[in-house]
Amino acid sequence: MTISVNQLEEARRALEAPLFADLAGDAAVSFEFFPPKTEKMEEALWETVRTLEPFGPSFVSVTYGAGGTTRDRTHATVARIQRETSMGAAAHLTCVEASRAEIDEIAEQYWAAGVRHIVALRGDAPGAGGFVPHPEGYTNAADLVAGLKRLHPFEISVAAYPECHPDSRDQADDLDNLKRKLDAGATRGITQFFFEPETFFRFRDRAAAAGITAEMVPGIMPVTNFQSIVRMSAMCGTVVPPWMGRLFEGLDDHPASRQLIAATLAAELCRKLYAGDVRNFHFYTLNRAELSFAICHLLGLRAKPVAAAAAA
Numbered sequence: 001m002t003i004s005v006n007q008l009e010e011a012r013r014a015l016e017a018p019l020f021a022d023l024a025g026d027a028a029v030s031f032e033f034f035p036p037k038t039e040k041m042e043e044a045l046w047e048t049v050r051t052l053e054p055f056g057p058s059f060v061s062v063t064y065g066a067g068g069t070t071r072d073r074t075h076a077t078v079a080r081i082q083r084e085t086s087m088g089a090a091a092h093l094t095c096v097e098a099s100r101a102e103i104d105e106i107a108e109q110y111w112a113a114g115v116r117h118i119v120a121l122r123g124d125a126p127g128a129g130g131f132v133p134h135p136e137g138y139t140n141a142a143d144l145v146a147g148l149k150r151l152h153p154f155e156i157s158v159a160a161y162p163e164c165h166p167d168s169r170d171q172a173d174d175l176d177n178l179k180r181k182l183d184a185g186a187t188r189g190i191t192q193f194f195f196e197p198e199t200f201f202r203f204r205d206r207a208a209a210a211g212i213t214a215e216m217v218p219g220i221m222p223v224t225n226f227q228s229i230v231r232m233s234a235m236c237g238t239v240v241p242p243w244m245g246r247l248f249e250g251l252d253d254h255p256a257s258r259q260l261i262a263a264t265l266a267a268e269l270c271r272k273l274y275a276g277d278v279r280n281f282h283f284y285t286l287n288r289a290e291l292s293f294a295i296c297h298l299l300g301l302r303a304k305p306v307a308a309a310a311a312a
Helices: 005-015 039-055 071-084 100-112 141-151 171-183 197-209 226-236 242-248 255-275 290-298
Strands: 028-033 060-062 089-094 117-121 155-160 188-191 215-217 280-284
Touching: 005 255, 028 039, 028 290, 039 290, 060 071, 071 089, 071 100, 089 100, 089 141, 100 141, 117 141, 141 155, 141 171, 155 171, 171 188, 171 197, 188 197, 197 215, 197 255, 215 280, 226 242, 242 255, 255 290, 280 290
Parallel strands: 028 060, 028 280, 060 089, 089 117, 117 155, 155 188, 188 215
Antiparallel strands: none
């Protein structure tokens, strides 16, 4: 990777103390939420939405459960965000257990609701059987992207895997799949979470060498529960570095200390990515605002008053 003068200057600043001094506030952020299952969870979600909205995110996305299990809740959440906030809402949509006609109908409903951004994913089937295309459905994420583009000029984000998707044969195969999604009409890749900046930089270099010119946005997962992160990482092929386990050891009964360490780790990761010329960050919030809020502030962003959107 060729290092620019600006990147060298950023690297110099990143090594100076204090680490977060003199950030320009020129980062852009986006946030991911999941649809709530209960009234209490809905209250928590909307508190998070309102807390993070003042950062003016590029967009916010709402996940879609395995097998379409949260279809109605996802749609309701996306539509409400689009209707009642100043933020652009992006809806996750998968190929799992649905025909093309069913998926196209969902996409049309989103378009009618004013949603112009889709996060298009192959998706994982419920259970341990692995993904099997619906006999009348889209076969993979690239096929889904092409189908969505035939319907409307959606902005489309797709998944990218710095450490290789578990179903891919190798990294080259994984990059080929990413390129097919982008060639089908996707705008950007949003990466699976990772924990060391070199992981992203190596992936970015491989993508560039493969002829991929679209932006790759790093997905940031602040660690709120270390054991949960270990389980999630095992499912998606993310490496959890040994030093992380040592840092969280002994904190099960100290939630406040765990939060402080989680915020420090995620902020340091973002700062090193920023020094490597990354300016867009996507946060997996788990419907909790505190860590993402703190990291945004450290990146030089400041929460600003938001004019209430008129309810439709």
